[in-house]
Amino acid sequence: xxxxxxxxxxxxxxxxxxxxxxxxxxxxxxxxxxxxxxxxxxxxxxxxxxxxxxxxxxxxxxxxxxxxxxxxxxxxxxxxxxxxxxxxxxxxxxxxxxxxxxxxxxxxxxxxxxxxxxxxxxxxxxxxxxxxxxxxxxxxxxxxxxxxxxxxxxxxxxxxxxxxxxxxxxxxxxxxxxxxxxxxxxxxxxxxxxxxxxxxxxxxxxxxxxxxxxxxxxxxxxxxxxxxxxxxxxxxxxxxxxxxxxxxxxxxxxxxxxxxxxxxxxxxxxxxxxxxxxxxxxxxxx
Amino acid sequence: xxxxxxxxxxxxxxxxxxxxxxxxxxxxxxxxxxxxxxxxxxxxxxxxxxxxxxxxxxxxxxxxxxxxxxxxxxxxxxxxxxxxxxxxxxxxxxxxxxxxxxxxxxxxxxxxxxxxxxxxxxxxxxxxxxxxxxxxxxxxxxxxxxxxxxxxxxxxxxxxxxxxxxxxxxxxxxxxxxxxxxxxxxxxxxxxxxxxxxxxxxxxxxxxxxxxxxxxxxxxxxxxxxxxxxxxxxxxxxxxxxxxxxxxxxxxxxxxxxxxxxxxxxxxxxxxxxxxxxxxxxxxxxxxxxxxxxxxxxxxxxxxxxxxxxxxxxxxxxx
Numbered sequence: 001x002x003x004x005x006x007x008x009x010x011x012x013x014x015x016x017x018x019x020x021x022x023x024x025x026x027x028x029x030x031x032x033x034x035x036x037x038x039x040x041x042x043x044x045x046x047x048x049x050x051x052x053x054x055x056x057x058x059x060x061x062x063x064x065x066x067x068x069x070x071x072x073x074x075x076x077x078x079x080x081x082x083x084x085x086x087x088x089x090x091x092x093x094x095x096x097x098x099x100x101x102x103x104x105x106x107x108x109x110x111x112x113x114x115x116x117x118x119x120x121x122x123x124x125x126x127x128x129x130x131x132x133x134x135x136x137x138x139x140x141x142x143x144x145x146x147x148x149x150x151x152x153x154x155x156x157x158x159x160x161x162x163x164x165x166x167x168x169x170x171x172x173x174x175x176x177x178x179x180x181x182x183x184x185x186x187x188x189x190x191x192x193x194x195x196x197x198x199x200x201x202x203x204x205x206x207x208x209x210x211x212x213x214x215x216x217x218x219x220x221x222x223x224x225x226x227x228x229x230x231x232x233x234x235x236x237x238x239x240x241x242x243x244x245x246x247x248x249x250x251x252x253x254x255x256x257x258x259x260x261x262x263x264x265x266x267x268x269x270x271x272x273x274x275x276x277x278x279x280x281x282x283x284x285x286x
Numbered sequence: 287x288x289x290x291x292x293x294x295x296x297x298x299x300x301x302x303x304x305x306x307x308x309x310x311x312x313x314x315x316x317x318x319x320x321x322x323x324x325x326x327x328x329x330x331x332x333x334x335x336x337x338x339x340x341x342x343x344x345x346x347x348x349x350x351x352x353x354x355x356x357x358x359x360x361x362x363x364x365x366x367x368x369x370x371x372x373x374x375x376x377x378x379x380x381x382x383x384x385x386x387x388x389x390x391x392x393x394x395x396x397x398x399x400x401x402x403x404x405x406x407x408x409x410x411x412x413x414x415x416x417x418x419x420x421x422x423x424x425x426x427x428x429x430x431x432x433x434x435x436x437x438x439x440x441x442x443x444x445x446x447x448x449x450x451x452x453x454x455x456x457x458x459x460x461x462x463x464x465x466x467x468x469x470x471x472x473x474x475x476x477x478x479x480x481x482x483x484x485x486x487x488x489x490x491x492x493x494x495x496x497x498x499x500x501x502x503x504x505x506x507x508x509x510x511x512x513x514x515x516x517x518x519x520x521x522x523x524x525x526x527x528x529x530x531x532x533x534x535x536x537x538x539x540x541x542x543x544x545x546x547x548x549x550x551x552x553x554x555x556x557x558x559x560x561x562x563x564x565x566x567x568x569x570x571x572x573x574x575x576x577x578x579x580x581x582x583x584x585x586x587x588x589x590x591x592x593x594x595x596x597x598x599x600x601x602x603x604x605x
Binding site: 020026027034046089102119120121122125127130181205206208209213224231260261264279 | 306307310311314316317318320321323324325327328330331332334335336337338339341346348397400401403404405409412413414415416417418419420422423424426427428429430431432433434435440441442444445474478482506538539542543560561564568570573574577578581585
């Protein structure tokens with residue numbers, strides 16, 4: 001494209017986008033500022049843009065609650081195991097349905113696609129988990145979400161678009177399908193695996209709804225559900241009433257929010273370069 | 287798939303076909319073994335609950351199960367359609383989602399067009415990277431943040447309004463405002479993410495088109511109007527249909543974390559109605575019927591949207 005003059009329209013667009021960035025970041029920034037504020041500073045200011053005080057009290061308060069650490073650990077476990085499990089099986093099914101010339105590939109793909117449009121809904125899923133005896137187990141937060149049909153489509157498109165010569169050669173050399181998939185194909189599919197893995201991880205980390213339905217044992221609450229209870233019942237935070245009186249629930253909630261999103265914020269800058277690329281790779285059809 | 291000469295010769299021969307399938311399975315034993323566990327998963331965790339939807343037509347009890355419970359026909363549907371709270375949620379669902387699609391649809395396109403005009407690569411990439419971030423944050427967290435930002439007396443947004451001499455708005459507790467709060471916060475969360483697909487489409491447009499337009503003296507606005515927008519049209523149509531088809535299943539996380547009894551009148555949607563009833567007074571069959579009505583409505587909207595687009599585009603729908 002030829003070089004154009006930097007016109008008034010450009011200035012307008014640059015400023016509009018700067019305002020847009022500010023509006024995107026400001027809510028996160030303000031919650032971080034609140035989390036480090038003293039209760040007095042919180043009440044004396046309503047913008048929370050420039051920090052006027054600094055204290056770690058809200059964090060100390062949160063970390064003094066043993067359930068926070070337990071919930072954080074539950075989330076780490078569910079996210080790690082869930083993502084690994086989902087990625088493993090999504091890759092297997094994606095590879096299977098991307099193969100041509102097999103008798104059942106389109107049938108299997110259709111069966112998975114149907115789950116994209118229909119699902120049983122809240123009650124039948126609850127009934128199933130109850131009858132399987134999975135209530136109040138972490139398996140209930142992992143197993144039902146093993147394969148997401150949307151990510152399966154991305155995976156299938158990626159595999160269908162790649163050249164087949166290598167695996168054909170490997171087949172002739174007598175390598176088993178399992179070896180081909182995990183030794184030969186998986187290492188070359190890193191961008192799509194990183195993308196889909198990231199999406200699964202975000203899903204498992206953020207899920208609070210199914211834990212709310214399936215888990216009634218508070219010690220098994222994942223972080224998102226723990227936070228939800230803290231945010232929606234701000235005035236009834238259990239513990240020593242003396243602390244509640246001197247502490248400000250708003251700063252405590254803010255600190256809990258920061259603790260919950262910290263893993264995502266930390267991973268995000270490294271992960272974001274993968275997912276845009278990966279989404280594009282997977283969304284083009286053969 | 288093309289029919290090979292051999293297949294044509296052996297047509298029809300049913301036993302031949304069975305024979306072929308058996309040979310196929312024998313030859314690809316490893317593959318079929320690998321696919322077995324996912325199929326079990328699919329059956330247990332997806333298709334059994336789907337079958338469970340039949341409880342909408344039963345008086346389901348755990349003791350009797352799906353096969354022993356009494357059939358009651360459309361009893362639960364009649365109850366729901368005569369229940370003011372459910373019907374309120376039903377119409378709110380339509381209203382809120384209509385607003386969401388109409389107001390929200392153009393926003394990612396506008397953002398993508400603006401980002402595309404930026405020539406400094408670093409600035410462009412920074413804007414893009416930041417714009418995707420809110421999409422990855424759950425509504426539990428965002429609700430906690432927005433409760434601070436949008437509060438009537440202490441919130442920053444009302445601070446700005448008051449500073450400008452405008453009257454304060456009770457975003458989260460005024461029933462007349464609450465649907466707009468939902469629409470605007472949802473746009474805030476998804477506009478950047480939604481722009482990815484448009485930016486990718488723009489990147490595929492040949493630069494020679496723009497160069498030719500420039501030689502002919504087209505202004506930048508005219509280039510957008512006559513080159514970029516027409517090139518985005520197919521993407522827009524696909525996204526619009528997907529948005530309409532999705533309207534009934536998105537939104538739950540947002541509403542459930544932001545609403546409160548003061549705004550049930552305009553903010554309660556079918557899913558929040560179901561989940562709230564589930565924790566208060568669960569009548570399993572009735573709630574399944576409510577979910578079933580919602581799926582049915584979603585399906586109708588999807589088909590309707592596709593039909594409409596087909597008419598507009600002379601028979602060229604999404605599927």
